[in-house]
Amino acid sequence: MREWYHIFAKNTGLSLYIWIIFCILPFYFIFRSTSTLEIAFGVIATLLFFAIFWLTYNEKGPRIYIGLSLEFAINIVMTVLFGYVYFALFIAFYVGIIRSKAGFISMYVIHLVTTIGAMVIRFIDNYTLFLNHLPFMIMTVLGVILIPIGKRNRIQTEALEGELKIAHQRIEELAIVNERHRIARDLHDTLGQKLSMVGLKSELASKLIDKDPDKARKELADIQNTSRHALKEVREMISNMKHVSLEEELQMVENILNMSDINSEINMNVDVKDTPVLIDNILSMCLRESVNNVIKHSKAVNCSIDLTETKSDIMLKVSDDGKTEDMTFIYGNGLAGMKERLSFINGEFQAVNAYDGFEINIAVPKVLKEIEEG
Numbered sequence: 001m002r003e004w005y006h007i008f009a010k011n012t013g014l015s016l017y018i019w020i021i022f023c024i025l026p027f028y029f030i031f032r033s034t035s036t037l038e039i040a041f042g043v044i045a046t047l048l049f050f051a052i053f054w055l056t057y058n059e060k061g062p063r064i065y066i067g068l069s070l071e072f073a074i075n076i077v078m079t080v081l082f083g084y085v086y087f088a089l090f091i092a093f094y095v096g097i098i099r100s101k102a103g104f105i106s107m108y109v110i111h112l113v114t115t116i117g118a119m120v121i122r123f124i125d126n127y128t129l130f131l132n133h134l135p136f137m138i139m140t141v142l143g144v145i146l147i148p149i150g151k152r153n154r155i156q157t158e159a160l161e162g163e164l165k166i167a168h169q170r171i172e173e174l175a176i177v178n179e180r181h182r183i184a185r186d187l188h189d190t191l192g193q194k195l196s197m198v199g200l201k202s203e204l205a206s207k208l209i210d211k212d213p214d215k216a217r218k219e220l221a222d223i224q225n226t227s228r229h230a231l232k233e234v235r236e237m238i239s240n241m242k243h244v245s246l247e248e249e250l251q252m253v254e255n256i257l258n259m260s261d262i263n264s265e266i267n268m269n270v271d272v273k274d275t276p277v278l279i280d281n282i283l284s285m286c287l288r289e290s291v292n293n294v295i296k297h298s299k300a301v302n303c304s305i306d307l308t309e310t311k312s313d314i315m316l317k318v319s320d321d322g323k324t325e326d327m328t329f330i331y332g333n334g335l336a337g338m339k340e341r342l343s344f345i346n347g348e349f350q351a352v353n354a355y356d357g358f359e360i361n362i363a364v365p366k367v368l369k370e371i372e373e374g
Helices: 016-030 036-056 062-082 087-096 101-125 127-132 134-211 213-241 246-259 277-298 335-343 367-373
Strands: 263-268 302-309 313-320 348-354 357-365
Touching: 016 036, 016 062, 016 087, 036 062, 036 087, 062 087, 062 101, 087 101, 087 134, 101 127, 101 134, 134 213, 134 277, 134 335, 246 263, 246 277, 246 302, 277 302, 277 313, 277 335, 277 357, 335 348, 335 357
Parallel strands: 263 302
Antiparallel strands: 302 313, 313 357, 348 357
8 A cells, every 4th residue: 555655766875855855946937937837837847757767666677667758858858948957866766776777777877968058058048047056057067967877886795795695595594504514413423323333232242141141231331332423522522513702712712722742823903792693603613623633733832813804805824833834634633524614604714834833814705794884
């Protein structure tokens, strides 16, 4: 159901009340005329202009060009007869919503030429009135030049922001799906084999309980140990799944490095408190896995962690002075999982085995952060 204010154009970039004032102004110029015929013609032309504007604004296809053509004609007539050039500003908003590049350029040029042409005709007919309104006419010409371009850019920006928001939502969905798959894999790897072993040993113990009680007791003891070990692994996995912020993770890895007799140096030039949860989680997991590899495989004495940011990315670098003879372990030990997680947010991963140590470089785009703030 339409309300009264629906007669005014939507998505103009102006407040509804300012737009209402714009719509009332033409009548001020019309009623200044001394001729009743001119007043009647001006009122009819103005109402026709707004009717066309209301019916065809934000339309697609031929209707928008038909509407613009009629409004070009009304604008020329109103400028020549009444010196009212401000319909050109309405049309400028109209031109700015044309999506086709060729259509936009064509209507933009036609509008600019017809507006200036009508002003020149009015100047020739009554140059005194023209000179009195010269500042307003200059502002109108500037509006005709700038408003369509600004409106078009605004529409394109809004469309891009909408696409980025959808992409952000899709990334979060993929991250959730990926995390579910990872949990499923971890559960399978953690419990699958051990539960199979428990089943086999239980079956064997039931067969040996009468024939060889000592061996049956040994099998039951194995079942008990296997069950305890599986329970411990499940608890560790659940503990790892709990969210730990990047700031907390930095403190944890620093303590772990110090307990491992590895000198740590942490440089942080990012306000991690403003980091989105998705990026925070992924960077925390990547940092944890990188430091684990330093402790387990590098035999390093020193480890440096640098967290910085550029205009477009958050950068994480973990480097050590350990000696690694080959690169075959890079895609084992969880580093493949790091690369997989980063791929869901268009992050970049690089592992470098340099002469003086090993280095992991991670770059995460800040697009998700900008969207959330917006």
